[in-house]
Structures are given as C-alpha cells and as structure tokens.
Amino acid sequence: MKTLLTLTFFSLAAVAFAQDKYFTRNGTITFYSSTPVEDIKAENFGVNAVLDAKTGDLEFSLLMKSFNFKKALMQEHFNENYVESDKFPKATFKGKIENSGNVDFSKDGSYPVQVTGTLTIHGVAKPVSSSGTINIKSGMLNANSVFKVKPEDHDIAIPSVVRDKIANDIEVTVNVDLEPLKK
Amino acid sequence: MKNSLAILFFVLLPILAAAQEEGSLLDLLGEEETIEYASASFKTTRIINSQSIENVAEGVLDFKISHRFGMLNTGAYNLFGLDAATLRLGLDYGITENLMVGIGRGTVQKALDGFAKYRLLRQSKGLRNMPLTLSLYSSIAVNMLKWPNPEQDNYASSRLTFTHQLLMGRKLSKSTSLMLMPTLVHRNLVATTAESNDVWAFGIGGRQKLTNRLAITGEYYYVLPDQIADIYHNSLSFGIDIETGGHVFQLHFTNSTAMIDKGFITETTGQWGNGDIHFGFNVSRVFTLKEPKKVPEAH
Numbered sequence: 001m002k003t004l005l006t007l008t009f010f011s012l013a014a015v016a017f018a019q020d021k022y023f024t025r026n027g028t029i030t031f032y033s034s035t036p037v038e039d040i041k042a043e044n045f046g047v048n049a050v051l052d053a054k055t056g057d058l059e060f061s062l063l064m065k066s067f068n069f070k071k072a073l074m075q076e077h078f079n080e081n082y083v084e085s086d087k088f089p090k091a092t093f094k095g096k097i098e099n100s101g102n103v104d105f106s107k108d109g110s111y112p113v114q115v116t117g118t119l120t121i122h123g124v125a126k127p128v129s130s131s132g133t134i135n136i137k138s139g140m141l142n143a144n145s146v147f148k149v150k151p152e153d154h155d156i157a158i159p160s161v162v163r164d165k166i167a168n169d170i171e172v173t174v175n176v177d178l179e180p181l182k183k
Numbered sequence: 184m185k186n187s188l189a190i191l192f193f194v195l196l197p198i199l200a201a202a203q204e205e206g207s208l209l210d211l212l213g214e215e216e217t218i219e220y221a222s223a224s225f226k227t228t229r230i231i232n233s234q235s236i237e238n239v240a241e242g243v244l245d246f247k248i249s250h251r252f253g254m255l256n257t258g259a260y261n262l263f264g265l266d267a268a269t270l271r272l273g274l275d276y277g278i279t280e281n282l283m284v285g286i287g288r289g290t291v292q293k294a295l296d297g298f299a300k301y302r303l304l305r306q307s308k309g310l311r312n313m314p315l316t317l318s319l320y321s322s323i324a325v326n327m328l329k330w331p332n333p334e335q336d337n338y339a340s341s342r343l344t345f346t347h348q349l350l351m352g353r354k355l356s357k358s359t360s361l362m363l364m365p366t367l368v369h370r371n372l373v374a375t376t377a378e379s380n381d382v383w384a385f386g387i388g389g390r391q392k393l394t395n396r397l398a399i400t401g402e403y404y405y406v407l408p409d410q411i412a413d414i415y416h417n418s419l420s421f422g423i424d425i426e427t428g429g430h431v432f433q434l435h436f437t438n439s440t441a442m443i444d445k446g447f448i449t450e451t452t453g454q455w456g457n458g459d460i461h462f463g464f465n466v467s468r469v470f471t472l473k474e475p476k477k478v479p480e481a482h
Contacts, residue, residue, distance in 0.1 A: 023212055048215075050208035059208040063217070071471045072240030077426075080223050081395040086357050094207070159396075162428050181211060 020053040020105070022141050027176030029062060031149070033167040040074065040166070042067040049176045051141065056100025058115060060093040060174070082156050083122050091121045093128070103134055110135045115145065124154040132174070141178040146171060221306040224316065224354040227467050228275060228283070228300075230388040230402045231420040231435045232447045236316040236352035236362060238302055239277040242473025247273040247287070249442045249465040256458030264462060271442040276472075281305075291441040291450075298322035306353060318350040324445050341372035346444035348386075358392035366404070368445050374412070382410045384448050390424070398424040400435070404448050416454050418447045433465040 027047035033040040047062045064085040069075040079085040095117015097103070103111040116129040132145030148169040151158055158166050225235035228245065239245045253267030261267065273287030281302040288295050304317040326342040345368070352362035364386030373380055388402035404418045422435025438453035438460055439446070453459030 021208070021211065025212060025215065048209055048212055050211055052208060057208055061209050065219070065222075068475060070474050071469075072243050072475070073469050076223050077428075081426075084395075092209075165428070 021181040022051045022053065022178035023181045024049050024176050024178050027060075027174070027178075029060075029175075030173045031067075032171045032173070034171075035165055035167050038165045040069070042069045042075070042078070044068070047174075047176060049143075049178060050181065051097075051143065051178055053100070053103075053105040056097035058093075058095050058097055058117065060176075062091055063089055064091060065089065082151070082158070088121075088123045091119070093117055093119050095128075097134075103136075105136060105141075108137050113143075119149070121149070121154040122156050126153050139180060142176070143178060144173070144175045146173050148172070216310045218307050218311045219309040221308075221316070221354040224306075224352060224360040225390050225400075226398060226424040226426055227431050227433065227465070229433070229465060230362065230390065230400050231422045231433065231437060231465075232418065232439055232442055233364060233386055233388055233402050233404070233444075234298075234300060234318075234320055234348065234350055235388070235390075236302070236318055236350050236360075238281065238283045238300060238318070239275050239469065240475075241277045241280050242471060242475065243277050244470045244472050245275040246468045246470070247271075247275065247465060249273070249463070251437065251440055251442065251461040251463035253461065254453060254458065255436075255460045255462065269440050269442075269461075287443065289442055289446070291443075291446055293327040294324050294441075294443060294446070295327055296322060296324040296443045300350070315351055315353045320346075320348040320350055322346045322444050324443050338372075343371045344445040345369045346448070348444070358398075360390045362386075362388040364388065364404075366444070366448060368449050370445070370449070378412055379410045382449050383407045386448075396426045400424060400433070406448065411449050414452055415449060416451050418451045419455055431465075431467045433467075435463055435465075436460050437463060 025048050026045055027049050028043065028045050029047050030041060030043045044062050044067045046066045047060060049060045051058050064083050065079055067075065067078065069078065095115055098114040098116055100113070103113065111134045113132050113134050114129070115132055116127070118125050119128045128147060130145050130147035132143060135142040149172050150169060151166065225237045228235055228237045228239060249271040251269045253261055253264030255263050257264055269290040271287050271289035273285055275283055275285035277283045282299065284297070284299045286297045298321065300318055300320045302316065302318045304313055304315065306316045307313045322345070324344045330337045346366065348364050348366045350362065350364055352360060354360045366384040366386055368382040368384065370380050370382070384404050384406045386402060386404040388400070390398050390400045392398040400422045402420050406417055416438065418437065418439040420435050420437035420439065422433050425432045425434070438455050439451040440453070440461060441447050441450060453461070
C-alpha cells in the first residue's frame with residue numbers, strides 16, 4: 001500500500017510538471033489581402049495552440065476549412081482551388097520563442113518576443129520569423145503577432161486573371177488567449 | 184494480482200505522460216473531432232437544366248442568365264441554331280443555410296416560375312456520418328401566353344404546373360459527384376385525356392472535375408411510359424462548367440428548349456438521334472447581400 005501511495009505521488013508530480021504549458025482551442029487567426037481592386041479578409045476562430053513556457057516551444061494548428069469569408073463563393077474557391085483543403089486540411093506552425101528567457105510567466109506584464117519556426121500551408125513547409133507580444137495577466141496569456149505570407153512560397157497557384165485581385169504579400173494576424181494546461 | 188496491476192498502472196502513467204511530451208505539443212490537446220460537410224459537390228445550384236444538391240449560401244443572391252440556341256440540325260443558314268435564342272432570367276436567393284428560393288421568367292410559353300429548395304440532410308463525415316445529401320424541391324410554373332381562344336371560359340388555374348422532386352446526391356470523391364432525382368410533375372390541364380396530369384419521371388445526373396476550375400456534367404430524365412404525348416422525348420444534356428472568379432459559365436448541349444422543370448422533363452420535343460440538339464449556356468453571377476454572422480466556434 002505504501003508503495004502505491006509513493007507511486008501515486010510520483011505520478012502527480014509528473015502531472016504537475018506539465019503545468020507550465022499553456023493552450024487554446026479557439027484562438028483567432030485572420031488573413032488580409034489588400035489590392036487596389038479588392039480587399040479580402042478571412043477569419044478563423046478555431047485555432048489550436050500550445051506554448052511551453054519552460055522551453056519556449058510554440059505550436060499552432062488550424063483547419064483551413066474553418067476560415068470564414070464575407071463571400072461564400074470566395075470561401076468555396078479558397079478551399080477548392082487555392083489551398084485544396086481536401087488534400088491539405090490543416091496549416092501548422094512549429095517553432096520557438098527565441099527570447100523566452102526574457103518572459104516572466106509568473107508576473108503580469110507585456111513582453112516583446114521573437115518567434116522563429118516552420119510554417120506549413122498547402123503541404124509546403126517554409127521557415128518563418130516574426131516578432132510578437134505576449135501579455136500576461138493573472139496567469140492567463142495573450143499572444144499576438146502579425147507577419148506576411150506569400151502564396152507562391154507555399155505552391156498556391158493563382159491564375160493570371162485574378163492575380164491583380166490577390167496581394168503578393170498576405171498579412172496574417174495571430175491573436176490567441178492561452179490558459180494553463182491542466183491534465 | 185490486483186495490487187500489482189495498480190502499481191503497474193501508476194508506474195506507467197508518468198512514463199506515458201513523459202513519452203507524450205517527446206512528440207508534438209499539440210498532441211497534448213488531443214484530436215478534436217468536427218463535423219466535416221461535403222462541399223462544392225457541384226459548381227452551381229443547377230447541373231445543367233436540373234437542380235443540383237447545391238444551395239446558394241445564406242444571404243447570397245444568384246443572378247442566372249440562361250440561353251438555349253436553336254437546333255444544330257438547322258444548318259449553316261441558321262448558323263447551326265445561333266440565329267434563334269431562348270432565354271430565362273432568374274434570381275435565386277439563400278434565405279437560410281438550407282433553404283433557398285428562386286424566381287424566373289423564360290421565353291418558352293413566356294412562363295413565370297418560382298421554386299423553393301430545402302436541404303434536409305447534408306453529406307458529412309467525422310463527428311456525424313451522413314452518406315448523402317437530400318433536398319426537397321418544389322416549383323410552380325405559369326404559362327403566360329395569350330389565351331388562344333379568349334371567347335371561351337378560361338381558368339387561370341389551368342395554366343399552372345407543379346413539380347416536386349427529391350434531390351439525392353453524393354460527392355463520391357473530390358472530383359466525382361452523382362445525383363438521383365425522383366420527380367413528379369403535376370399539370371392542372373393537359374391537352375388530351377391520353378396524357379396524364381401526374382407525370383412520374385426519374386432523373387440521374389453527375390459531375391466530373393477535370394481540373395480545379397473545369398468540370399464536365401451530364402443529366403438524363405427518364406419519363407415513365409404512357410404519360411405524355413408521343414411527340415415528347417426524354418431530356419438528355421451534356422455540358423462543361425468553367426469557373427472564373429465570381430462567375431460560373433456552364434456550356435452545354437441538350438435536346439431540351441425549356442429551362443424549367445416541367446418544360447424539359449415533360450415537353451422536350453427534340454431527339455439527339457435527329458440532331459435536334461441545342462447549344463446553350465448558363466451564366467451565374469453571385470452577389471453577397473447579407474454578410475455571414477461572425478460567430479466564433481462554440482467550445
């Protein structure tokens with residue numbers, strides 16, 4: 001019986017160990033393409049994200065089909081013709097906060113961070129680097145960042161007829177509220 | 184035995200937890216299953232003449248311009264039919280995600296028509312598995328030609344025709360979709376007693392994508408025997424769908440002149456074998472009248 005108790009405490013310790021991870025299942029990522037001809041905006045409110053405060057490791061994942069457009073036909077074309085959501089349902093980011101040492105996760109405040117990693121869209125992985133901010137308030141995290149993505153970098157073909165309607169650099173805005181991950 | 188099992192369990196638990204941390208951080212969240220609806224089984228709400236299982240999205244107005252030219256076998260004198268044109272102008276609107284309505288006016292019989300289409304079941308996988316999409320469809324058409332004999336007692340109701348359909352379809356793969364359409368056409372007045380007021384027909388249609396923006400389509404309506412006059416034949420059509428931005432162009436060959444249900448199902452006079460084939464097109468242009476609500480996914 002004693003051994004059992006001891007082992008239980010060991011297991012609990014392992015569980016408590018995971019407390020320095022933060023997560024969300026409903027983060028927001030939007031993208032915005034602006035040209036003189038047309039502005040296109042789409043929003044995704046179902047972003048999964050996990051941040052390991054100890055190592056600075058950071059991962060995002062979202063379903064391409066969950067991007068909402070103002071125009072239904074545009075949304076259909078986005079999924080059918082551009083990002084081919086049936087073939088490549090998810091976009092992911094796997095990276096690291098380079099200066100996570102500067103962030104005191106136990107103290108409220110706003111911390112500028114530098115994030116580098118690999119962004120995979122349309123099945124094509126590209127290294128990316130971006131600056132962002134982590135805001136900490138009473139144990140909750142808000143992380144946000146804005147960076148640019150080129151469709152061509154991810155082998156997303158854009159026909160010449162619509163080329164001037166879609167920006168060369170598409171602005172991606174990440175805004176996630178993370179809570180401690182309890183096991 | 185019981186004890187040792189418990190010990191084994193508690194020993195394994197932290198090991199398993201530790202092992203998990205080796206992989207992706209996102210694995211910690213587990214895989215969340217969602218309902219994945221089949222989308223874009225067809226490019227538009229019509230296969231060619233027939234309705235497809237697609238609806239226009241909520242708040243979207245679809246302006247449809249449909250043309251059928253004369254018959255190819257009228258020869259070079261008529262530029263293979265291009266000298267004659269039959270038109271239908273229509274407006275479709277999505278009231279909700281699953282309910283759409285439409286109105287139109289066509290050259291054939293100067294007919295006015297209106298319809299409603301309701302999607303009852305929607306093909307999906309994941310959290311909910313539904314093998315097919317099923318829509319209920321009803322339309323009404325009014326013959327607006329001048330009365331041939333204005334002197335006699337004419338009843339407005341005699342010019343009405345109703346069509347009811349079950350639209351069943353499945354997106355078999357990313358590029359292949361198939362549909363079956365059991366159909367009842369009710370005509371308030373028929374020319375002779377030999378023709379039935381209720382006409383049962385069975386439609387089959389499909390779409391095969393060739394590239395992301397190009398697809399071939401086909402549809403066929405089989406009218407059960409001894410219901411319509413001998414001069415009428417089954418409707419058969421083949422086409423291609425081309426998509427460019429906000430437009431969808433459907434180009435096709437068909438033996439039917441009318442573009443409304445009762446017209447192509449029960450009043451097709453052309454025969455493919457005789458070369459009574461019309462070239463035609465549908466152009467669809469959509470306008471977003473009401474933007475979708477911005478609702479973050481519920482969790």
